[in-house]
Amino acid sequence: MIAWKIGGDQGEGIDSTGDVLATVANRMGYFVYGYKNFSSRIKGGHTNYKVRISTTRVEATTKRTDILVALNQETIDKNFSELDNGLLLADSVFNPVLPDNAKAQLLTLPLTAIAKDLGSVVMRNMVAVGASAALLQLPVEPFVEYVTAKFERKGQAVVESNRQAVEVGYQRVKEEYGHLLTYHLGEPDPGDRLVINGNDAIALGAIAGGCRLMCGYPITPATDIMESLVKWFPLVGGAVVQMEDELGSITAVIGAGFGGARAMTASSGPGISLMQEAIGLASVAEIPAVIVDTQRGGPSTGMPTKQEQSDLLALLQGGHGDTLRVVLTPGSIEESFEDAVEAFNLAEQFQTPVIIATDLSLSLWQQSVDRSRLNGPAQPIRRGATFSQEDLLALGANVFQRYQFSADGISPRSLPGEAYGQYLATGVEHSTNGKVSEDPSNRTKMMDKRLMKLQGVTQVRDGFKYEGPEDPDLILVGIGSTVGVLKEAAKQLGSKVGVAWFRTLSPFPKERVLSVLASARHVLVVEQNALGQLRQLMTAHETTDHRYDSLLKYNGVPFLPEEVVTRAAALLTPVEVH
Amino acid sequence: MATLQEFRTNEKSWWCPGCGDFGVLAAMQKALVAVGADPATTAIVAGIGCSGKIGNYINSYNIHVTHGRALPAALGLKLANRDLMVLAAGGDGDAYAIGMGHFMHALRRNVNVTYVVMDNHIYGLTKGQTSPTSQEGFKTKTSPKGSLERPIHPLMLAVSAGATFVAQGFSSWQPQLAALIQKGIEHPGFSLINVISPCVTYNKVNTYDWYKQSLQNLDNDPDYVPNDRTKALARLHETDELVTGLIYQEESTPYEDLIPGFKDTPLVHQDLHVDPHTWNQILATLE
Numbered sequence: 012m013i014a015w016k017i018g019g020d021q022g023e024g025i026d027s028t029g030d031v032l033a034t035v036a037n038r039m040g041y042f043v044y045g046y047k048n049f050s051s052r053i054k055g056g057h058t059n060y061k062v063r064i065s066t067t068r069v070e071a072t073t074k075r076t077d078i079l080v081a082l083n084q085e086t087i088d089k090n091f092s093e094l095d096n097g098l099l100l101a102d103s104v105f106n107p108v109l110p111d112n113a114k115a116q117l118l119t120l121p122l123t124a125i126a127k128d129l130g131s132v133v134m135r136n137m138v139a140v141g142a143s144a145a146l147l148q149l150p151v152e153p154f155v156e157y158v159t160a161k162f163e164r165k166g167q168a169v170v171e172s173n174r175q176a177v178e179v180g181y182q183r184v185k186e187e188y189g190h191l192l193t194y195h196l197g198e199p200d201p202g203d204r205l206v207i208n209g210n211d212a213i214a215l216g217a218i219a220g221g222c223r224l225m226c227g228y229p230i231t232p233a234t235d236i237m238e239s240l241v242k243w244f245p246l247v248g249g250a251v252v253q254m255e256d257e258l259g260s261i262t263a264v265i266g267a268g269f270g271g272a273r274a275m276t277a278s279s280g281p282g283i284s285l286m287q288e289a290i291g292l293a294s295v296a297e298i299p300a301v302i303v304d305t306q307r308g309g310p311s312t313g314m315p316t317k318q319e320q321s322d323l324l325a326l327l328q329g330g331h332g333d334t335l336r337v338v339l340t341p342g343s344i345e346e347s348f349e350d351a352v353e354a355f356n357l358a359e360q361f362q363t364p365v366i367i368a369t370d371l372s373l374s375l376w377q378q379s380v381d382r383s384r385l386n387g388p389a390q391p392i393r394r395g396a397t398f399s400q401e402d403l404l405a406l407g408a409n410v411f412q413r414y415q416f417s418a419d420g421i422s423p424r425s426l427p428g429e430a431y432g433q434y435l436a437t438g439v440e441h442s443t444n445g446k447v448s449e450d451p452s453n454r455t456k457m458m459d460k461r462l463m464k465l466q467g468v469t470q471v472r473d474g475f476k477y478e479g480p481e482d483p484d485l486i487l488v489g490i491g492s493t494v495g496v497l498k499e500a501a502k503q504l505g506s507k508v509g510v511a512w513f514r515t516l517s518p519f520p521k522e523r524v525l526s527v528l529a530s531a532r533h534v535l536v537v538e539q540n541a542l543g544q545l546r547q548l549m550t551a552h553e554t555t556d557h558r559y560d561s562l563l564k565y566n567g568v569p570f571l572p573e574e575v576v577t578r579a580a581a582l583l584t585p586v587e588v589h
Numbered sequence: 590m591a592t593l594q595e596f597r598t599n600e601k602s603w604w605c606p607g608c609g610d611f612g613v614l615a616a617m618q619k620a621l622v623a624v625g626a627d628p629a630t631t632a633i634v635a636g637i638g639c640s641g642k643i644g645n646y647i648n649s650y651n652i653h654v655t656h657g658r659a660l661p662a663a664l665g666l667k668l669a670n671r672d673l674m675v676l677a678a679g680g681d682g683d684a685y686a687i688g689m690g691h692f693m694h695a696l697r698r699n700v701n702v703t704y705v706v707m708d709n710h711i712y713g714l715t716k717g718q719t720s721p722t723s724q725e726g727f728k729t730k731t732s733p734k735g736s737l738e739r740p741i742h743p744l745m746l747a748v749s750a751g752a753t754f755v756a757q758g759f760s761s762w763q764p765q766l767a768a769l770i771q772k773g774i775e776h777p778g779f780s781l782i783n784v785i786s787p788c789v790t791y792n793k794v795n796t797y798d799w800y801k802q803s804l805q806n807l808d809n810d811p812d813y814v815p816n817d818r819t820k821a822l823a824r825l826h827e828t829d830e831l832v833t834g835l836i837y838q839e840e841s842t843p844y845e846d847l848i849p850g851f852k853d854t855p856l857v858h859q860d861l862h863v864d865p866h867t868w869n870q871i872l873a874t875l876e
Binding site for chain 2: 256
């Protein structure tokens with residue numbers, strides 16, 4: 012496993028350089044994980060992109076960097092401490108200086124000058140790609156092949172100069188620093204994999220799950236979902252509407268859900284806060300809606316480009332009044348795909364808003380994913396209980412009761428367009444025919460019906476997953492992108508440590524949580540927020556006890572496996588008491 | 590063909606006797622019959638306020654949403670099932686205060702929805718506070734010394750914002766109002782029909798008599814042709830929007846016809862599964 016990183020000023024093509032490396036390494040059969048560190052601005056400011064390349068699956072970033080490519084001095088100053096006897100390749104144009112305490116070998120190459128000689132300074136990144144291929148001891152041909160295809164549209168001259176940029180970068184490293192190249196990645200594991208992020212997975216899952224309308228308002232880090240669907244929806248006859256705000260986005264989704272289409276919106280904390288009132292409407296009027304929250308640093312504008320998991324309690328209880336919501340928390344990119352499909356099924360089956368809570372790291376950082384885990388045509392579509400036109404005609408006019416009471420709390424719905432199925436859907440408390448009612452006994456029964464029906468979700472879905480030994484000394488508990496970090500930490504901690512993660516946060520999978528955690532000597536809840544919201548939730552459901560500890564982080568930087576290992580090791584070490 | 594009776598419900602009205610909203614309801618039902626609408630394929634989206642109760646009294650598929658958000662819900666519903674005849678309804682508070690943002694964007698988006706605003710220049714359901722269309726100096730419970738703000742001019746705003754159909758009716762002038770709503774429904778795009786709908790309980794200034802004396806009926810002006818944005822604005826400005834009739838209309842292609850790849854078959858009638866060929870096309874963009 013190798014960790015490669017490139018850094019420079021934002022707007023200098025750092026992202027595309029990292030993408031090239033990740034894509035080509037993935038095609039060669041390696042597993043990649045890409046981590047971009049960026050700010051909420053377009054040009055200027057330090058940015059970097061770390062790609063881990065491995066012969067086995069990777070789903071977290073790490074502290075250590077083996078190869079650092081620096082396009083300016085700031086990159087060295089901010090990142091050299093990650094190098095532990097690693098290589099630092101710097102553009103000689105800025106006269107790089109290696110700090111005294113750096114544990115790295117400095118390699119300089121005139122990246123800018125080489126690019127200029129080939130025609131344009133823009134190709135500096137391609138020189139860096141070629142140089143990186145050499146540093147990683149990877150063959151240059153796949154990179155040349157990729158670049159040739161990538162620039163084909165721009166004409167032969169552009170293809171040729173970029174191809175040369177890659178080759179010259181590669182050759183120069185081989186010639187000047189060949190004696191320093193000691194890394195060996197190992198043999199790749201060929202497979203049919205795509206490099207995608209969680210947002211891609213959600214957009215794919217939405218299409219596979221029958222979603223054909225997306226109404227949204229751009230916000231980091233959710234916007235990719237909208238942009239992907241704009242690209243893909245014309246192929247399946249769907250539509251994306253860029254709304255005027257998030258109030259409009261969620262309400263349009265509810266309108267569409269009432270109409271019988273599968274629709275979604277995607278946002279992050281600030282937008283989700285605006286949607287809270289309407290989510291209550293969908294709950295009370297029993298209208299399917301799917302909402303994605305790609306969490307970021309909060310509250311308010313918070314840290315728009317930084318990782319956090321601090322919306323959890325707001326997602327469960329953020330609106331006024333008594334409601335239960337279905338909140339799904341995928342713990343990987345593959346689970347993001349599965350949950351996107353499932354969200355649309357659950358929303359219609361239970362006639363309710365379903366929220367998918369991801370987070371910035373899970374939604375934006377790319378990873379190698381087996382194509383077989385993204386099988387769109389094979390996904391099930393469950394529409395839930397409905398009255399067909401035949402059913403309604405059999406009933407006759409003015410008989411249909413949209414909100415009739417039932418054993419499981421679910422009332423079959425009619426869809427607009429069907430004769431004799433007309434009704435009023437309203438956010439006002441209503442009787443079984445949908446008309447406004449303030450009758451006390453009706454109110455109690457309606458509230459109970461809505462709360463009770465969602466308990467059925469725990470029967471159709473495993474809300475709490477576990478991987479690890481049967482008699483663990485320690486179970487690490489997390490959600491979202493933290494799950495990948497915990498899995499890597501558990502590997503390092505040895506055979507007596509397991510990882511458990513929530514797939515459903517609401518309705519709370521209490522029985523599963525109790526049974527999974529029963530055998531653990533210690534439980535460490537690892538979450539990225541300051542209030543320990545996940546543990547609070549577990550406590551509220553009476554699943555915690557003296558075995559529990561928390562590891563919290565809220566500085567915007569994703570957890571590193573090393574941090575979890577350090578804390579877990581301290582828990583596992585017996586403390587002498589005198 | 591559905592009859593007027595088929596568009597009625599047996600729900601007892603919550604409106605005050607004499608409320609202008611009765612006239613709006615009646616005109617809407619007449620317009621629905623006139624265009625040959627079917628209760629099964631008609632949908633009314635309403636907001637919050639006295640006006641928002643209208644869905645209780647029309648037999649169709651009705652959704653009563655949060656305050657100010659009827660138009661986004663109507664958009665979503667129309668895109669879900671473009672075979673539906675979708676009408677939205679709200680009051681001056683719902684449309685021009687809390688819902689103003691959606692109003693402006695619905696105008697420029699031009700989805701095929703008919704928006705009937707019941708404008709009484711006052712907040713009725715909360716028992717008499719200033720509305721965005723209240724006249725300057727208008728005294729209410731929240732403006733005891735008179736409203737300090739200038740009123741919104743929704744019609745001029747609509748014409749300026751790129752509306753393709755703008756009309757105003759008066760709840761007492763039934764034939765004209767029903768005809769305007771009918772034209773609005775038939776218009777292939779977003780249509781605004783602002784309706785003067787007096788509040789007999791809380792607005793003692795803008796009464797039926799006051800409107801009858803103040804309103805100019807464009808139907809009586811053979812020289813007015815509603816196809817010129819500049820002339821429409823001039824007339825609205827001259828009359829301080831105290832006109833009824835069709836103010837502006839242009840040829841229009843509705844939003845849903847412009848969406849790339851969006852089909853004539855409503856979304857609700859399409860197969861939700863994705864076929865393997867299309868799926869591979871999608872995945873290819875990620876390779």
